[in-house]
Amino acid sequence: MKKLLGCTLFTLGAINLGTIYGADAPSGQAVYQKRCAACHEQVSPRIPPRTALNNLTSARILRVMNSGAMMTIAYPLKRDEREAVAAFLGKAGAEPGPPASAYCKDRGVHIDTAASSWGSWSPGTSNTRFQPAGAARLSIDQVRGLKLKWAFAFDGDISSYSQPSVIGGQIFVGSASGLVHALHADTGCIQWTYQANAPVRTAISVAPVGRNHAVLFGDLNATFYAVEAETGKLLWKKKVDDHEAALITGAASVSNGVAYIPVASWEEARSIGPEYPCCTFRGSVVALRVNNGAQVWKTFTISETPHTTGKTSAGTARFAPSGAGLWGTPTIDLARKRLYVATGDNYSPPATANSDAILALDLATGRILWSKQATAGDAFNSGCMAGVDGPNCPENRGPDFDFGSSVIMIQTPQGRELLLAGQKSGMVHALDPDKNGEIVWQTRVAKGGVIGGVQWGMASDGQNVYAASSDAVFVTRNQVRVLDRDSGGGLTALRLTDGSKAWSVAPVSCAVDQIGCSPAQSAAVTAIPGAVFSGSMDGHLRAYSTEDGRVLFDFNTIRDYTAVNGVKARGGAMDGPGPVIVNGMVFVNSGYARFGGAPGNVLLAFAVE
Numbered sequence: 001m002k003k004l005l006g007c008t009l010f011t012l013g014a015i016n017l018g019t020i021y022g023a024d025a026p027s028g029q030a031v032y033q034k035r036c037a038a039c040h041e042q043v044s045p046r047i048p049p050r051t052a053l054n055n056l057t058s059a060r061i062l063r064v065m066n067s068g069a070m071m072t073i074a075y076p077l078k079r080d081e082r083e084a085v086a087a088f089l090g091k092a093g094a095e096p097g098p099p100a101s102a103y104c105k106d107r108g109v110h111i112d113t114a115a116s117s118w119g120s121w122s123p124g125t126s127n128t129r130f131q132p133a134g135a136a137r138l139s140i141d142q143v144r145g146l147k148l149k150w151a152f153a154f155d156g157d158i159s160s161y162s163q164p165s166v167i168g169g170q171i172f173v174g175s176a177s178g179l180v181h182a183l184h185a186d187t188g189c190i191q192w193t194y195q196a197n198a199p200v201r202t203a204i205s206v207a208p209v210g211r212n213h214a215v216l217f218g219d220l221n222a223t224f225y226a227v228e229a230e231t232g233k234l235l236w237k238k239k240v241d242d243h244e245a246a247l248i249t250g251a252a253s254v255s256n257g258v259a260y261i262p263v264a265s266w267e268e269a270r271s272i273g274p275e276y277p278c279c280t281f282r283g284s285v286v287a288l289r290v291n292n293g294a295q296v297w298k299t300f301t302i303s304e305t306p307h308t309t310g311k312t313s314a315g316t317a318r319f320a321p322s323g324a325g326l327w328g329t330p331t332i333d334l335a336r337k338r339l340y341v342a343t344g345d346n347y348s349p350p351a352t353a354n355s356d357a358i359l360a361l362d363l364a365t366g367r368i369l370w371s372k373q374a375t376a377g378d379a380f381n382s383g384c385m386a387g388v389d390g391p392n393c394p395e396n397r398g399p400d401f402d403f404g405s406s407v408i409m410i411q412t413p414q415g416r417e418l419l420l421a422g423q424k425s426g427m428v429h430a431l432d433p434d435k436n437g438e439i440v441w442q443t444r445v446a447k448g449g450v451i452g453g454v455q456w457g458m459a460s461d462g463q464n465v466y467a468a469s470s471d472a473v474f475v476t477r478n479q480v481r482v483l484d485r486d487s488g489g490g491l492t493a494l495r496l497t498d499g500s501k502a503w504s505v506a507p508v509s510c511a512v513d514q515i516g517c518s519p520a521q522s523a524a525v526t527a528i529p530g531a532v533f534s535g536s537m538d539g540h541l542r543a544y545s546t547e548d549g550r551v552l553f554d555f556n557t558i559r560d561y562t563a564v565n566g567v568k569a570r571g572g573a574m575d576g577p578g579p580v581i582v583n584g585m586v587f588v589n590s591g592y593a594r595f596g597g598a599p600g601n602v603l604l605a606f607a608v609e
Contacts, residue, residue, distance in 0.1 A: 026081045028088025035077065036085060050089065058090030063156070063177055066199050066220065076273045078244055079221065095177075097193060098155065102565035104189035109182050109230045111206070111213045115168030118580045120205040121251040121457075125332035126409040129459035129526050129578060136528040137584040138608075143531050143543050143552045146586060146606040150188040151561035153569030154179075158599035160589035162217075163203035163251070163524075163577030171587065172215050172229065173603060174200025180217065180225075182232060185585065188564040188605060192232030197221055203251035203329070203577060205259070207290050209235065214290055216259055218248025224261055226290060236293040240286040245270055250329045250406070253339075255363075258296055260332070260339055261286045264325030268347050271381035271392040274314045278381060278392040279322035279347035280306040285330060285339065287366060299366035301326065301343050301354045309348070312391035323347035323379075324355040328406035328457070331419075336433060337363045342403030342421050346379040349394045355379075356402055358421050358429070358437055372437030374423055375401040385450070400450045401425040405457040405524070409433070412496040413463060422454025422467050430499055441499035445492040446471050451595055452488075456576055457524030459532060461546060464493040464502050466532045468521035472595065483537065483596045485510035488520030491534055491544060505549040510538050516573060516598040523592075524578030533586070535574025537597050541588055557590035561602055572600025584608060 032040075040050045053061060065074035065082045074082055116135035117123070123131050154160055154175040162174030164183075170191075171183040178196040183189065198221035205216040206229060213229035218240070226235040240248070245267035252259040263284045271278040287296040301324040309320045323346040331340040339361040346355045354368075356375040361368055378398030383390035389397070401424050408420040418440060419431040426448030430440040446453045446469035455470045473487035489507025494500065510517035518537035526533045531543045531552055539558035542551055557571030571590035575597055579588040585607045591600015 026084045028084035028086070031077070031081045031085040032088055053089045054091065056090050057093050057095060058086045059093070059095050060156070061090045062086035063095075076270055076276070078270065080244070095156075098190055099566055102190050104184050104187070104191050107191045109170055109191050111170060111229055112168040113208070116583050117165075117167040118582050119165050119167055120253065121163065121203045121329035121406060125253050125255060127329060127331045127406040128408050128410055129457060129524060130461050131526070131528050131581045133529045135583070136581050138528055138581060138586070140530040140545070140552060142584070142608045145608050146553055146555075147609050148555070149585070149605045149607040150564045151569050151605070152183065152188040152565055152603040153561070153563035153567035154601045154603070155567045157601040158591065159593045160591040160601050160603060161201050161576040163589065164580055164587050164603065165204040165206050166580055166582040166587060167206055170229075172204040172206065174202065174204060174217055178219060180204070180215070180227065182229070185582075185605070188603075190565065194227050194232050194234065196225060197223055201249050201576070205252045205254055207254040207259070209291050216252050216254065216290070218252070218261060220247040222246035222248055222263060224248065224252070224259070224286075224288065224293075226293065238288060238293045240288070241284060243267070243281045245281055249327050253330045253332050254290060255332050255334065257290050259288050259290050260330045261288065262326030262328065262330055262341060264327045264344065268323065268380075269382045271347060271383045272385065272390060274383075274391045275316050276392060277317045277319060278383070280319045281322055281325070281347070282306070283323065283325035283343060285326060285341060285361060285366065297366035299361060299368065301359065302352050314391040316391065318348060320348040320350060321346060321352045324352060327402075327404045331407045331409050332363065333409055333433065338369065338433070339363050340407040340409065340419060342405065342407050344402035344404075345398060345400055347381045349379040349396065351377045351379045351398065356423070358407060358419065358431060360433070360437065370436040372431055372439070374403075374421070374427070374429060375399065375425060378402070399425070399448075401448060401453070404455050408458060408460050408465065410460045410462060410465070410496060414497065418496065420458065420460065420465050422458045424448060424450075424453035424455065426453040426469070426471070428454065428458070428465065428467050428494060428499070443494050443499040443501070445469055445494070446490065451520075451522070455522040457578060459525045459527035460496065461527045461529065462496070464495055464546065466525050466527055466546070467492050467494065468523070468525050468534045469507075470520045470522040472518050472520035472522065472537065474596070481596070483516060483518035483520070485517045486519070488518055489536060491521060491525070491532070491549065493546065493549065503549040505544060508536070508538070508540070516596055518573075518597070522575045524576070526579045526581060528581055533579045533581070535578065535588065537573045537575060539571055539573055539590065539598060541574060541579065555606070557600070557602075557604060558598055563602065569602040570600055571602050571604070573597030
């Protein structure tokens, strides 16, 4: 039996999910009785009773299961199960939107394409996460003097994980509730909002469409949207993968009117359920035209269609090949007319050649030109994480050393072009794009692990590549698994020329013994001339000198804020997206409640007074 927050998640081998996982639509009442009643029918000050849930809207209940306080318990449920139980428990009606006081007096959005910007996961499609001096307008001395200018709260959320885009004076940012906002960069007031069908975790991309512009993003239901930047009106939306567990976490890369979208999935997590038929999802890249959403091509990372390979010890059908999802933003190489992506692990055996790998695709057709695998034989799923391996855990399970971060395309000081990839194994790989991904150098920067190594992204300024280390560790305290406050973290600068270490900075242990605190530096890092910014699971945003790694700036985001939109705001763990730096301002999310981190719901804006 697995316990979480003092409440039963499910009983191994005791639940018959035949009707739930079958072709028929699930019964919300049946799902509630099997998965929820054991907690919500008891009297506990920590657990809202069913009568309290009946007073909430179905939309709010679904939101809490998708990305709120219940997401850790609800993630093994399939999407239609969550929707069914939310409809059964809640009342009809939409959630109220932001108060009128949160809106700008002038709601007009004006996109100045000549202005400095950060318009996707990175300022450019090479995904260096480096902002040049002219666009950053932030010197080392100014970094030392950064002060909080404003805070914006995502109402009702406990995670803040959609990296904003900034173009001139405009901000576009998604949220765990699925509400996408256009904000004024100087004040944080709202210009418009758009409600997506599911949480929006991707960074926001912006691209021209006719005389106007499109705000491009994906949701955790694998739907991709184009919304008019000037008005917030939907231009089009399209489901890019029909698999029930498919989702989009990486931002789209855009070139010549085509958006290249990475597709990953929840199926690896679904497999913790002993009667889940694991696994049938395959990662892919989907190319859509920005003006109308028409598909140009779609390429799976695994060419073979999944088929049955036998049964588990629980008698459930097993499928393969599966997995190799894409979590990060694709990298565009216009000179070679290629697209580079980094893949995840396989979910079920046998493992494939394109998992844990860097792939080069033809930009026009999506054909895979070459593949360089970093870790072979890596078949792993959440059935391997329940303390005792469950029926879905592969017999010869892999180490879960997938790639979560994007490939960086960069030129060394000597003029040689490299592809850089940071892996959860703790290795940074440099590849030659002209020699089918031949390894140039490899350097270890972390121990690596399931939530270790390089998680969400590195940065490079053309001299070094900067890699932050996660290496988070769980320990058991009072029969509850929590993050170890003394394990994980660190930042390393590697010379592009040969991968040697220019410097390495040790992590900072948690200052207070609070549940959810960890020194792990899992979030993507961001560089400007002279400084590299890294957020930590302890809630601190730090800026380090690129010369020697000394700390230039340190701000603890875990605190309460008076938000400009009048909503209760609090910072939390920093993970996932990294800071965005434009025109002397630094924008960063605080609050990442997955993996035991401190929850939060705030977007922070820093500037020099």
